Amino acid sequence: MARNVNDIVKSLPSRRRHKVEKRARMLVAEEMTLQELRRARVMTQVRMAKDLGIAQKQISEIEKRTDMHISTLRRSIEAMGGKLSLVAEFPDREPVMLAGITSLDV
Secondary structure: OOOOHHHHHHHOOHHHHHHHHHHHHHHHHHOOOHHHHHHHOOOOHHHHHHHHOOOHHHHHHHHHOOOOOHHHHHHHHHHOOOOOOOEEEEOOEEEEEOOOOOOOOO
């Protein structure tokens, strides 16, 4: 009889199960759409729009975009209480955090 992943996780010892569940949460958190991130932060489109001084419809449009200005993404992340960082990844070296791109510091 086939077992699903939930059955397998439930059968693990408590300590191992918590470790697996923690890692799963970390992996899920590593990749989210803006909409998923906003919802995870328990924030409505209306609240975010108010914080950004724009219409709710614009938040909906931003969340549907696949391409946007970094400044738009930065403002969206900051409205959720976060800070945007950009990292360049290469196959032959460690990741590099890009400086001066996401801030308004002049």
